Amino acid sequence: MEHNETGHQEESLGALFRRLRLERALDISDISDETRIPPKTVRAIEADDCSDMPAPAFSKGFYSLYAKMLGLDQDEISQRFINEIEPQLNTEFNEKSSPPSITQKQVGTMAARSTVTPGSIIGFSILVIILFFGGISWYAGFNPATHLSKWLRSYYQEPVVETPTTQTSDFDSPTDYLPAADDLTSPETAAVSEADHSPAPAETEFPAFPAEVVPETPPDVKYQLVAEFPQSTTISIGVDEEEKSEIKINGGTIKTWNAKTNIILDLPKESGARLYLNGITIPLPETDTETISISIPEYLLD
Incomplete structure (x- = not known):
């Protein structure tokens, strides 16, 4: 069923989406499963909360998918998004960006030499691995040296050879030489x-x-x-x-x-x-x- 925007000018896009969803007895999880829109973003769209929405380009696509599922005119919803939501999103993203003074401070420290060397990182990683496996061995009562010694003895130990007696006879086939x-x-x-x-x-x-x-x-x-x-x-x-x-x-x-x-x-x-x-x-x-x-x-x- 296709809805016209003319009768809902007093409603925001979020309120319109929420009302139509409830009329269809749909949960937010149903909308998310059908449109692949994250549940958090669905709630932000219905609440007209631009602070929890992704970048304007992604948000516009989510609005279009939501409108399509509810049977709304996607072109009209996209135009209302540009007029009502996109300016707020741009303002929100501009406020989140770093001021020039902070950016200058970050650029000024980019050339500073790091106090952590690759060698220290490798050494610390090896130490953590040794402690981790040592803790597991201690907790499980496992002694790697004992198991390695048993494995070496079993590898180099030759099997005991016995000499069974077999009867010689005329063989009917090449496989008859095998004893039963x-x-x-x-x-x-x-x-x-x-x-x-x-x-x-x-x-x-x-x-x-x-x-x-x-x-x-x-x-x-x-x-x-x-x-x-x-x-x-x-x-x-x-x-x-x-x-x-x-x-x-x-x-x-x-x-x-x-x-x-x-x-x-x-x-x-x-x-x-x-x-x-x-x-x-x-x-x-x-x-x-x-x-x-x-x-x-x-x-x-x-």
Whole structure:
């Protein structure tokens, strides 16, 4: 509905806006959400308070947006703003500006040398940072030196290597040389071999799991991948039909994944990870990129 200014000459723009807003049962927040005018500015417009309004150019735009939302003629409101509000805004902004004498004093001190040097600022900032982290460590009972020492010991500690016995046979496929996952943890295998009258199987030495990371293997698992991470890193892994997901690993962590069909692993080249597949150490492939990608069983065919 469009309103004519002729019948409201006795009303100021602010009073007109406020009356029309109340007639429409609108809150100041409704006006602010619709027009993007700050609530403080909406109150200043309705109160005709030029001291809380922004610069004349911005204020004129706000008046126009407010008029458009209330269905008023924007051209008429803009003309009334120029005649009634803009002179007051200009006077208000002129009073807020600094007198020439104050400006001259400020210019006179611009060339003065600062008593605060960059070195003192940097030193003070470092001191504040040290005190801040020291306070956090003291409050949380955290000793950085102890955790750093544990991390260094876990990084340089070599895993204990065991030598399991495996049977030699004719392989039907390149992946048949891998021992079954349940044989890795089954103590009955050696007893059956001794009771049999067939020749004793030849022994082959393979690097095995460290003693502290031997996992419990489910009976239906074909591929069991164990990864030992000496340092914190981020990897991406997908097991069987699952999509690859990104995992953040802390230093000194050992992770185990069990799969029935396949495993796809992406890890940083500099991660230093050690991988064991069904109890056997597998080397990391050489690559010119920053990321190593391993797909099992395809990796075993290369």
